[in-house]
Amino acid sequence: MCTVSELNPTARFLMGPGPSDVHPRVLKAMATPMIGHLDPQFIQIMDGLKDMLRRLFRTENDLTFAVSATGSAGMETCLVNLLEPDDEALVCVSGVFGNRMSDIVERCGAKLIRVDAPWGTPIDPGQVKQALETCSPKIVAIVHAETSTGVLQPLAEISKIVHKAGSLLLVDTVTSLGGTDVRVDDWGIDAVYSGTQKCISAPPGLSPVSFSPRAVQAMENRKTKPQSWYLDLSMVRNYWSGAKRAYHHTAPITMVYALYEALRLVFEEGLEARFARHQRTHELLRDGLEELGFEFIVAPEYRLPMLNAVKLPAGLDDVAARSRLLNEYNIEVGGGLGDFAGKVWRIGLMGCSCTENHVNMLLAALRKIMK
C-alpha cells in the first residue's frame, strides 16, 4: 500500500532566479524510452549534445560536455580540476556566487586572493589589474551574470588583463547562457560552466562545461589527483569523448534528453533572435516595474535582461506580496539573498518564462496587490 499522495502540484509561472518554465517538447522528450548509458544510440545523442553546446558557448573547445549534476557542481568541476593545493586563485566577488567560488577555492587548499566590488556593481578591470601586480594566480574566476544581484559583467577587458598575467580565466555563465551572448573563444575564456534551468529552460540537473586547450593542458600538468572522484575530468572526458567511451559513472540519461531537446529549441529560434527577445521583454518589464515604483539595483549598462533585481517600493511587504503572487496568481518571483533579503526582488525572464504574456500577467497582478 502506498500512503504517499499522488504528484499533483499546481502549475506555476516561474519568474524567479530559476528554474524557468519548461517547454512542452522538453517535457515530452523526457518520456523518450530509457536506453543504456553505453548504448551506441546514447553515444550519438551525447555527440549531438556536445555539438550544440559548442555552438551555444561559441567555442571550438574539444572538451565541451555536461557535468552530471546541477550548476554548482559545474562550478566545483572547473575549480577542482584546475587547482591544486598551494596554487593561487584570484576570485572576483560581488555577490553570492563569487563567494561560493571563494569557498570552493579554499576547500581545494589553494591560496585565495579576492577582488571585491559592492553588490549590484560589476568588477572594475583596473582592480583586477592592480591585484595581478602583486600575485600570479593560476586562475582568475569571475561571474558573468550574478544571479544574486542582476549584474552583467563585461569580460573582454578583464580577459586581456588575466591572460597578460599568464593566468587562466574561469567564468560562471549559469544565468547568462542562452539568454545573452556568451563568446568563449572570442573572449578567451579558459573554463566555463553553466546551468540548464535558466535561459536554456530545461529542468535543473546538468551543468554544461567547456575547457580551452590551455585549461586542458593545465589539468594534464597536475601533480595530484583532483579532490573529487565524481568530477575528475581526466576520467569524465573519456566517457564523453574519444574513440572508446570508458564507463565512469552512469549519466542521467533523461536529463540529457531534456537538455538535448531544449538546445534544439534554442537553435530553432536562433541565438540572435533569442537574445533580442530577452532584451525586448526585459525592457517591457522594466518600464512597467518603474511605473509601479520599483527601482533597479544595477546601472542600465550592466543590467542583466533575464534577472531583474529591483528594490521594493516603500510599503510593499516582501513575504506577503510574494505569497500573494504565488498563491493567488501562481506566479513565482525570487526574494533577495544576503544583504538584499527582504528589500529586493529578483524577477526572472529566462527562456520559456521570457514572454510578453509573462510580463503582462505579473504587472497586472502587482497592480492589483499594490492597490
Added chain:
Amino acid sequence: MCTVSELNPTARFLMGPGPSDVHPRVLKAMATPMIGHLDPQFIQIMDGLKDMLRRLFRTENDLTFAVSATGSAGMETCLVNLLEPDDEALVCVSGVFGNRMSDIVERCGAKLIRVDAPWGTPIDPGQVKQALETCSPKIVAIVHAETSTGVLQPLAEISKIVHKAGSLLLVDTVTSLGGTDVRVDDWGIDAVYSGTQKCISAPPGLSPVSFSPRAVQAMENRKTKPQSWYLDLSMVRNYWSGAKRAYHHTAPITMVYALYEALRLVFEEGLEARFARHQRTHELLRDGLEELGFEFIVAPEYRLPMLNAVKLPAGLDDVAARSRLLNEYNIEVGGGLGDFAGKVWRIGLMGCSCTENHVNMLLAALRKIMK
C-alpha cells in the same frame, strides 16, 4: 535552424547492470509541471520522498534524502562528509566499487587500509576482525551488492565487529536497494548510499543517502570542511530538512518527481512481494542460463538476484553476441569489468526489467544466437 536530429532512439529491454526499464507512470511523472525548488509544494514533495526513502532503507534516520547527482556522487557524499585528512578508513574490496571507494578515501587525504577478497566472493568477517586488531579506523566501508561481480555481501556479523571496534559502518546499496532487503537500522549501518536506476527503476540522476545519528555526530565533530562544497551535508541537510529550508543548490526537480513516483510504485507492490519477485525471476533465469552452458561466478548462497554474473560458454564471442542481442533483439546485457572483461556477462533483473517476460525473451534470443 536546428541541424541536430530529433531524439528518436529505438526502445530497448534493459537487462544490464543499470539503468533498468522505467515504468510508464514514472515517465509520465516527469512531465509534471516544473515548480520552484523552494515552492512550498516542492518542500512537501521532498518530505514525501524522505518518508518513502526511510521506509525503503528501513530506518528512522532523520538525515535521509537524495543527493542531487548519481550513485557515485552518493558514495563520494558519504566518504567526504565522514573523513578528514589523516583519519583512517578500512575499505573492503572485492570488485570495482570497493576499488572506487578506496580511490575516494585517498582523495580525502585519509589513510587507507584494505581488506581484499577475490572477485566473485564476499568479504570474510574474520578478515575484517583481524584487520581491526591492528588499526582503529573511523569508518569501515563495504559494498552490499557488488555490481561488478554479482556478490551479495552478508552484513550482520561484520556490523557487530565494526561497532565493537568503535568504527562507523558505511555501506554501498546501489544495486541492492529495492530488489532485496536492506535493513539500515537492524544491521547498524551508519552511512548508506544507493542509486535510482537499478531496482528502484527510476532514471539515473539521484542518489538516496541516509546517515545514522552516530554518523551525523561524527560529521558535526569535524575540524575541517569537507573537500566538496556541492556534497557538504552540513549545508545540504538544511535544504532537505529543518523548519527553514535554506537554499544551497537547485535540486533536479524532475528527477525528484521521477524518484517519488517510482517509490510509490515500490510501496504499491510491497517490499516483500518485490523482493520475492526478484528472487523468483532470478531462479527462472538461472535455470535457463545453466541449460545453455553459462556458469555462475558466485556460489549460490551469495548470489545477487538482480545482477547475474555468468561465465560465457566456450565458443560464445562476447562482443558479437551482445551486439546481436542489442541490434536484433533490442536487449541490453552488460559485459564484464576489469579481469572479467570478455569472459563474463552481467545480466540485470532490476525493478521493471525483472519479469518472466524479460527472462523468456532473453533466453529465446540466446538459444537462436547460440544455435
